[in-house]
Amino acid sequence: MTEYKNIRIKDIAQMAGVSVATVDRVLHKRGKISEKAFQKVMEALEKTGYKPNLMASTLGAKKKYKIAALVPNPLQDDYWNQSASGILNAISEWEQYNVQIETFYFNLYDRTSFIAMSRKVLSQRPDGVLLAPIFHQEANEFFDELKASSIPYVLFNTNIPNATPISFIGQDLYQSGRVGAEMLHTKLSEPGNIAVLHVYEAIQNGVHLSEKEKGFRDFFRDNRLDDFTILSYEFENTHESEFSRELMTIITRDKLKGIFVSTSKGAYLTASVIDQAGIKDIALVGYDLLKNNIHYVYDRVINYLINQNPRKQAFLGISYLVNYLLFRKVPPANVLFPLEVISRENIKSYLNSGLN
Amino acid sequence: MTEYKNIRIKDIAQMAGVSVATVDRVLHKRGKISEKAFQKVMEALEKTGYKPNLMASTLGAKKKYKIAALVPNPLQDDYWNQSASGILNAISEWEQYNVQIETFYFNLYDRTSFIAMSRKVLSQRPDGVLLAPIFHQEANEFFDELKASSIPYVLFNTNIPNATPISFIGQDLYQSGRVGAEMLHTKLSEPGNIAVLHVYEAIQNGVHLSEKEKGFRDFFRDNRLDDFTILSYEFENTHESEFSRELMTIITRDKLKGIFVSTSKGAYLTASVIDQAGIKDIALVGYDLLKNNIHYVYDRVINYLINQNPRKQAFLGISYLVNYLLFRKVPPANVLFPLEVISRENIKSYLNSGLN
DNA sequence: TTCGTTTTTGTGTGCGCAAACATTATCTTT
DNA sequence: AAAGATAATGTTTGCGCACACAAAAACGAA
Numbered sequence: 001m002t003e004y005k006n007i008r009i010k011d012i013a014q015m016a017g018v019s020v021a022t023v024d025r026v027l028h029k030r031g032k033i034s035e036k037a038f039q040k041v042m043e044a045l046e047k048t049g050y051k052p053n054l055m056a057s058t059l060g061a062k063k064k065y066k067i068a069a070l071v072p073n074p075l076q077d078d079y080w081n082q083s084a085s086g087i088l089n090a091i092s093e094w095e096q097y098n099v100q101i102e103t104f105y106f107n108l109y110d111r112t113s114f115i116a117m118s119r120k121v122l123s124q125r126p127d128g129v130l131l132a133p134i135f136h137q138e139a140n141e142f143f144d145e146l147k148a149s150s151i152p153y154v155l156f157n158t159n160i161p162n163a164t165p166i167s168f169i170g171q172d173l174y175q176s177g178r179v180g181a182e183m184l185h186t187k188l189s190e191p192g193n194i195a196v197l198h199v200y201e202a203i204q205n206g207v208h209l210s211e212k213e214k215g216f217r218d219f220f221r222d223n224r225l226d227d228f229t230i231l232s233y234e235f236e237n238t239h240e241s242e243f244s245r246e247l248m249t250i251i252t253r254d255k256l257k258g259i260f261v262s263t264s265k266g267a268y269l270t271a272s273v274i275d276q277a278g279i280k281d282i283a284l285v286g287y288d289l290l291k292n293n294i295h296y297v298y299d300r301v302i303n304y305l306i307n308q309n310p311r312k313q314a315f316l317g318i319s320y321l322v323n324y325l326l327f328r329k330v331p332p333a334n335v336l337f338p339l340e341v342i343s344r345e346n347i348k349s350y351l352n353s354g355l356n
Numbered sequence: 357m358t359e360y361k362n363i364r365i366k367d368i369a370q371m372a373g374v375s376v377a378t379v380d381r382v383l384h385k386r387g388k389i390s391e392k393a394f395q396k397v398m399e400a401l402e403k404t405g406y407k408p409n410l411m412a413s414t415l416g417a418k419k420k421y422k423i424a425a426l427v428p429n430p431l432q433d434d435y436w437n438q439s440a441s442g443i444l445n446a447i448s449e450w451e452q453y454n455v456q457i458e459t460f461y462f463n464l465y466d467r468t469s470f471i472a473m474s475r476k477v478l479s480q481r482p483d484g485v486l487l488a489p490i491f492h493q494e495a496n497e498f499f500d501e502l503k504a505s506s507i508p509y510v511l512f513n514t515n516i517p518n519a520t521p522i523s524f525i526g527q528d529l530y531q532s533g534r535v536g537a538e539m540l541h542t543k544l545s546e547p548g549n550i551a552v553l554h555v556y557e558a559i560q561n562g563v564h565l566s567e568k569e570k571g572f573r574d575f576f577r578d579n580r581l582d583d584f585t586i587l588s589y590e591f592e593n594t595h596e597s598e599f600s601r602e603l604m605t606i607i608t609r610d611k612l613k614g615i616f617v618s619t620s621k622g623a624y625l626t627a628s629v630i631d632q633a634g635i636k637d638i639a640l641v642g643y644d645l646l647k648n649n650i651h652y653v654y655d656r657v658i659n660y661l662i663n664q665n666p667r668k669q670a671f672l673g674i675s676y677l678v679n680y681l682l683f684r685k686v687p688p689a690n691v692l693f694p695l696e697v698i699s700r701e702n703i704k705s706y707l708n709s710g711l712n
Numbered sequence: 713t714t715c716g717t718t719t720t721t722g723t724g725t726g727c728g729c730a731a732a733c734a735t736t737a738t739c740t741t742t
Numbered sequence: 743a744a745a746g747a748t749a750a751t752g753t754t755t756g757c758g759c760a761c762a763c764a765a766a767a768a769c770g771a772a
Binding site: 374388389390412416417 | 718
């Protein structure tokens, strides 16, 4: 492969013996072109490894792309607040370019609000969509409409089996369960009972959480840690006081040695119960750098957090869409983020680095 | 503050009643200008909150910036190999822009080679320099020369007290020692002796490593883990077989329960000794995702690694320089990376994510 | 005043590309 | 074979800026 650089459309045109417009037509698949010209242009393109100058490209283009981000209301939950902040970062990152990024917030606890907002998104005729498909069923219907309008979309946080996004950004849930198990295990000095807690805010996707549990259980099984018994409990839309009562019952009845909470919000809810009861010997592992979670890590109530990095997920999602639309750069179909282990000693380094 | 957008130089010129060239002179502080014109232009600039269009700016500029990266030879060490790969990534990231990034490799074990290469860098008259200042003394002399030529530089990996780079990129060494201690401690089932190993390839900077040890010791002290005794050993330029012999002596004599190795290469050297001796009950914590280290994590010989992310460090360093030169964007003076904890269960997620 | 200097301001071109616009070649149809 | 249609190709402009170049003021000495 020969090394050419700073090859311009003009150069390609010259090499192929055609005009710049013909090259442009090949590059953008627009207009008709003779087979002969096409071949010659392609040849020159491949020979030189032509890469368009992105700056000249965006400068020359008049078209403004519209990107819609459909995510839960950031005010309802700190986790989604961080997602939203990632989107804001992306907006300022790309404001120089020919893109206009608009956010659409839906109610995390209300699927009809998701439907309403998804309609609104469609009515705006965006060129690309980023979304967190919390509600599977409703999301699928939305995907169909996007497909019908051939609007590319990127999924993050939650994957959906039959969807065909240009990219999914998230984590390996199964493996994250294993990491949770690994870390919890290091904090268990002696055998006993462990609980996996699924604390939902709304009737969410079971898949999302059961994958984590699967990984969690498999870790103990694969390492032949048979003297630990894993119990699991679900709390659905449970009021805080009720949750507190039920959890205390479980803790004492089951003589729990450790708890793994599969949701970010569940972590500090659980920590709060443990803390208020003055219990000191229960190991606790949860998810995400929420304000409240951070507090309990400092207080040694939460031992480890697994960081899902919602900020970065959302940011990357927008970046992929922009690159796809502006530069026709196809993103990887699946991006699984590192399973970051947060402890009392390294948490500050995560909060300060600002690279999240 | 009124909201204007897409304000061009032309608009500013019109508002100030001058020509675009005058505005250009104000913006770039070049050429002489009358006080009156200056005031009027400044007024318009502030009123509109003018922001230059970066794309048009780089497209229009003819000047090519030269950036030099002065780093250890990647062939000598996998750690520095990863640094170099980060630089390569940066090169392809910025190849579209008016920058030319050139790498200069020096011999990790030979300070004269550093001097020679730093001279070569200067002779190229670069507009910016990225460097890993392995050799303190020599680096300081280099800084003086850079300062004399007013060439901005970014430091990474190793910080140097009196240097005045536009940015330093690295980690909090003290805190990283604490994280190492924290993780090692979780793997110590019973009290006993622990060793801190400093395995140098060359006479490097003691500061770099002793900061880690300080953090390591402080963790045990602050948590009143008095029943652990911490010993420290230095290996300087030690041949592998000799290292093996000496380490075995120490392990048996001191009845070591755990080992913390402060250098990336030291980790797998130590692991190799432990592994070959068939010792199973020593906890081991080290640094970085080197090929050999990864292998020993899978084999459970190394329990945890702290990732310094050399690839990302170097990449970011170049990006900061480019932004500084091309867009006059001043980077943060200090960027301390997250102290990533790598374990057997999450290591794959780090290797696969490709975001490093 | 006049001409040469210096200071200050203005005009024009090109960066690489997208896209509107303009032209030429190639068919059809009668 | 001429006229119209259509397919294929070519020319030009402008995006916002940097910068070379050109021009006009302002100043100064004779």
